[in-house]
Amino acid sequence: MESAEIRRRWLRFFEERGHTVVPSASLIADDPTLLLVNAGMVPFKPYFLGEAAAPYDRATSVQKCVRTPDIEEVGKTTRHGTFLQMCGNFSFGDYFKEGAAKFAWELLTTSQQAGGYGLDPERLWITVYEEDDQAERIWRDLVGVPAERIQRMGKDENYWDMGVPGPCGPCSEVHYDRGPELGPEGGPAVNDERYVEIWNLVFMQYERGAGEGKDYPILGDLPKQNIDTGLGLERLAMILQGVPNLFEIDTSRMVIDKVTELTGVRYGASDHSDVSLRVAADHIRTAIMLIGDGVTPGNEGRGYVLRRLMRRAIRNIRILGAAGPTVAELTDTVVRAMGPQYPELVEDHQRIETVAVAEEAAFLKTLRAGTNILDSAVTETRSGGGTVLPGDKAFLLHDTWGFPIDLTLEMAAEQGLSVDEAGFRRLMREQRERAKADAKSKKQGHADLSAYRQVADATGTTEFTGYSATEGEASVL
Ligand code: ATP
Ligand code: MG
Ligand code: MG
Ligand code: MG
Numbered sequence: 044m045e046s047a048e049i050r051r052r053w054l055r056f057f058e059e060r061g062h063t064v065v066p067s068a069s070l071i072a073d074d075p076t077l078l079l080v081n082a083g084m085v086p087f088k089p090y091f092l093g094e095a096a097a098p099y100d101r102a103t104s105v106q107k108c109v110r111t112p113d114i115e116e117v118g119k120t121t122r123h124g125t126f127l128q129m130c131g132n133f134s135f136g137d138y139f140k141e142g143a144a145k146f147a148w149e150l151l152t153t154s155q156q157a158g159g160y161g162l163d164p165e166r167l168w169i170t171v172y173e174e175d176d177q178a179e180r181i182w183r184d185l186v187g188v189p190a191e192r193i194q195r196m197g198k199d200e201n202y203w204d205m206g207v208p209g210p211c212g213p214c215s216e217v218h219y220d221r222g223p224e225l226g227p228e229g230g231p232a233v234n235d236e237r238y239v240e241i242w243n244l245v246f247m248q249y250e251r252g253a254g255e256g257k258d259y260p261i262l263g264d265l266p267k268q269n270i271d272t273g274l275g276l277e278r279l280a281m282i283l284q285g286v287p288n289l290f291e292i293d294t295s296r297m298v299i300d301k302v303t304e305l306t307g308v309r310y311g312a313s314d315h316s317d318v319s320l321r322v323a324a325d326h327i328r329t330a331i332m333l334i335g336d337g338v339t340p341g342n343e344g345r346g347y348v349l350r351r352l353m354r355r356a357i358r359n360i361r362i363l364g365a366a367g368p369t370v371a372e373l374t375d376t377v378v379r380a381m382g383p384q385y386p387e388l389v390e391d392h393q394r395i396e397t398v399a400v401a402e403e404a405a406f407l408k409t410l411r412a413g414t415n416i417l418d419s420a421v422t423e424t425r426s427g428g429g430t431v432l433p434g435d436k437a438f439l440l441h442d443t444w445g446f447p448i449d450l451t452l453e454m455a456a457e458q459g460l461s462v463d464e465a466g467f468r469r470l471m472r473e474q475r476e477r478a479k480a481d482a483k484s485k486k487q488g489h490a491d492l493s494a495y496r497q498v499a500d501a502t503g504t505t506e507f508t509g510y511s512a513t514e515g516e517a518s519v520l
Pocket of ligand 1: 110
C-alpha cells in the first residue's frame with residue numbers, strides 16, 4: 044500500500060467516525076516553547092490545555108513533524124527518520140480509553156479490501172502503563188487481545204506529560220512483530236526493533252503539579268478527559284510495503300535512488316555506505332520540507348537545524364564520492380516524491396531550490412577550503428604519534444576557513460582523532476578579548492569595523508547554544 048493511500052484511509056476512517064479532518068499545520072510551530080512541530084497534537088495544544096475551546100469534539104490529521112533529537116538514530120535504527128508524518132485522532136472530552144483502543148484495533152486489523160490496513164492481529168502487541176489496570180482490561184476483555192501479548196511498562200515509556208504542571212496521563216502503545224529474523228521473542232519490553240512501535244495512544248486523564256522529570260504529584264482528575272494519538276505513517280508504510288526500514292518506503296526510496304545515481308554507490312554495497320545513503324536521503328528530504336515551510340539556513344534555532352541537516356547530507360554525499368553540487372537534482376526528486384501529498388512544494392519549487400542550492404554552494408566552498416588544512420593537520424598529528432588535534436589548528440580552521448568546531452570534531456573523528464576543544468575555546472576567548480580591547484581603544488577615533496566584525500563572527504558562530512539548549516542534545520555539526 045502506497046504512503047498516499049495509507050494517509051487517505053486514515054483520514055477517511057476517522058472522518059466516517061465523526062472526526063473533523065484538520066489539514067497539517069506548518070512545521071514552524073506557533074508555540075514559543077518549541078522550535079519545530081514534533082507531534083500531531085502540537086496544533087491542538089491550546090484545546091488540550093483548556094486555553095481555547097475546541098471547535099469540535101473529535102478531530103483527525105496527518106501532521107508533518109521534525110524530530111531533531113532523533114538525528115543520531117537516523118540510518119542506524121530502522122525506524123527513526125528526522126521527518127515523519129504523524130497520523131492522529133483526537134478526542135476533546137468525548138471518547139476515552141475504550142473508544143481509542145477500539146478504533147485503533149479496528150483500523151489496523153480490518154482487511155484491506157474492507158478499507159483497513161489488514162495487519163495480522165496475532166502480530167500486534169500492546170503495552171500499557173504499569174498501573175493502568177483499566178487500559179489492560181479494555182485491551183484484553185473488550186478488544187480481545189490475548190493477555191500474553193499485553194505488557195506493562197514504566198513511566199519512561201508509557202507516561203505522558205508536557206514537562207510543566209497541567210495535563211498528564213498514561214499511554215498505551217501498539218507494536219508490530221516483524222518476525223524472528225529481527226531477534227528473539229519476548230515482546231516490545233525486550234526488543235523494540237523486532238516489535239516496532241507503530242501507534243501511541245495518550246490518555247490525558249490527570250492534572251499534575253510541579254516537579255522534576257517524572258517526579259511530580261497528581262493533583263486529581265482533569266475536568267475533561269482527552270485522547271491524543273499518533274501513528275507513524277512511515278512505520279506503517281514500512282510494514283505494509285514489506286521493506287526492512289523506513290528509508291526504503293515508496294517516498295523515501297526515490298531519494299535514496301537519486302543519491303545512488305549521483306554518487307555511483309550502489310544501495311546494499313556495504314553497511315557503512317548504506318548508513319551514509321540513508322542519512323543523506325533522510326536529511327535532504329527534511330531540509331526541503333523545512334525550506335518549504337519557510338525556514339532559511341542560519342546559525343540559530345530552526346535555521347541552524349536546517350543548516351545542520353543540509354551539511355550532514357552534503358558531507359555524506361561527498362563521502363560517498365560526489366564532489367560537485369547535487370542539491371538541485373535532489374530537490375527535484377524530493378519535490379516529486381512529496382509533491383502529491385504537499386502540492387505547495389510543487390508551487391514553490393523554484394524558491395525552495397534557490398535557498399537549498401545557495402546553502403550548498405556556501406558550504407562546498409567552506410569544505411573545499413578547509414578540508415586540505417584539516418587533512419594536513421591530521422597527518423601532522425598522526426606522524427607525531429598523537430591522537431588529539433591541537434586547539435590552534437581547530438582555531439585556524441574556524442577563524443580562516445569558517446569551519447564550525449562541530450564540523451572539525453566530526454571530520455577529525457572520522458579519521459580517528461579527537462580535538463583539544465578546551466584549547467580551541469581558550470583561543471576563541473582570547474581573540475574575543477583582544478577584539479573587545481581593540482574596539483574600546485578605537486572608540487575615540489574612527490570606527491574600525493573589522494573589530495566589530497570579528498566580535499560578531501566569533502559570537503555568531505561559536506556561542507550558539509539555542510539548539511542544544513532548546514533540544515537538550517549535543518550538536519555535532
Ligand atoms: P520510539 O520509541 O520508537 O522512538 P516514540 O515513543 O518516541 O517512538 P511517539 O512520541 O510515541 O514515538 O510518537 C508516536 C508515533 O510516531 C510512534 O509510535 C511512531 O510510530 C512514530 N515515530 C516516532 N518517532 C519517529 C521517527 N523518528 N521516525 C518515524 N516515526 C516516528
Ligand atoms: Mg522516540
Ligand atoms: Mg516509544
Ligand atoms: Mg511512543
